[in-house]
Amino acid sequence: MLITIIAGARPNFMKIAPIVHSMQRAKDAGNDIDFRLIHTGQHFDKKMSGDFFDQLGIPEPHANLEAGGGSQAEQTGAIMIRFEQELLANPTDLVLVVGDVTSTMACAITAQKLKIKVAHVEAGIRSDDWTMPEEINRLVTDSITNYFFTTSEVANENLRKSGIEEGRIYFVGNTMIDTLLKNKTRFIAPPIWNEASLSEGGYLVLTLHRPGNVDQEQQLKLLMEEIISNSNSVPIIFPVHPRTAKNLQGLGISAPNLHFIEPLSYLEFNFLVEKAKLVVTDSGGITEETTVMGVPCITLRNNTERPETITIGTNELIGTDPSAIKPAFEKLFKGEWKKGGIPPLWDGKTADRIVDHIIQIFDIKED
Known part of the structure; x- marks a missing residue:
């Protein structure tokens, strides 16, 4: 099985890194699973993108769509056109998008138009503020997603309220925290x-x-x-x-x-x-x-x-x-700030749960 993973902007890189590493481990363990990593080029500044591949141990992308710059509409259009070409040249079984940036929405739409299933990591989060471009991206992406990987029970409930069946919602935790915990000593x-x-x-x-x-x-x-x-x-x-x-x-x-x-x-x-x-x-x-x-x-x-x-x-x-x-x-x-705690499943093991679910969903067999 081939999974196409999308990264477009700075937050995406922290979220995909542990998923890439987990898929590599699953493949090394003999599972029939592989990935193709696509950088849309939404962020092109070295500090905003390139360093993350180096520091987080993410392999060089298989392709860079170089779709940065322009207005929201121009960027969305450029990503969709170039990602369609990518998918036609390199057929895939699943497109995995993360977060809520323009690349997330644009690639989800493109995949579904080509009848390719979509998984959304960090699905279901909502600000209820339609003035935020990210909120539009979330709503559109989740309206056409097949498999929803969530960070919290609040996100789960948001999806339920929108009519998503329980069987398509997978509460897994937060991949950004996987990256944080793995790199704290570095x-x-x-x-x-x-x-x-x-x-x-x-x-x-x-x-x-x-x-x-x-x-x-x-x-x-x-x-x-x-x-x-x-x-x-x-x-x-x-x-x-x-x-x-x-x-x-x-x-x-x-x-x-x-x-x-x-x-x-x-x-x-x-x-x-x-x-x-x-x-x-x-x-x-x-x-x-x-x-x-x-x-x-x-x-x-x-x-x-x-x-x-x-x-x-x-x-x-x-x-x-x-x-x-x-x-x-x-x-x-005054020293009166609350101490706080850590939300459930923010434990550094989220990516492994995501990959395990994908293996089960698609009934992936060991080689």
Whole structure:
């Protein structure tokens, strides 16, 4: 059996790495299973994509569709056209997509049009915010998926409510946590660690990239000012996403404790996260990593598709109103942040469960 695995953007690489490794082990054990890895090229910056293949031990993709750049529609169209050509040239038994990026949706549609079954890893998560491109990608992908691999009971229930039969839902856990746990001993200090004389628990990590936070000049300025003024002068390390860097130009935001740095590799970024006093973000995936590492996290969003990071983990959703930052920081510096726990099945064995299910679903025999 041949499985085509899709990777398109930075979060995908952390999610596919353990699946690739698990499939390799299953093949080595004599199972009639193999994979073809396709990089859509949705992210093409070295720090946003290439480093992940090197650091996470992912083999070079069998093909790169080089479909980066352009508007949402242009990128979706380019991926679909090129992926169709890929599938016609290299027939497959199953297309496996992960996450909620444009590549996820585009490749799922293309596969189904060619009558190829689709498996979705991280299925069922919902923010209920249709202004987010990712939410549209999730809804479309799950509406045409055959096999749903989920990270939480909340995701399971979302799928049930949408009419998905129980027999197609597989609660397996979180492959991104597989990658995190496997690589924790390999984290490496980025240059800023020594340059800013950082110490464990003595700095904050900040990431921002959501359009609602970074595309409106006044909103971005107010958020930054509140974060700086309530930071108790501890260093703020801000790996700047390309989208955010463009919008920060001309705002004149600076402070002695604010350090803008280039995007970091996976091992460097998580080194900083693991030792941070606090992470402030508008990302979804980072809140999962902080939950498992027990690091306090503030999410600058009005909704989240990962509620278990709040109900179980160390994350707090405070919204996008800059005035909410001060009380959250005060709670942190008083030492009153919740301890949090780890959600069920976030144990580093998710990829093996996924591969085991695929073997059972397709009744794969040993050679």
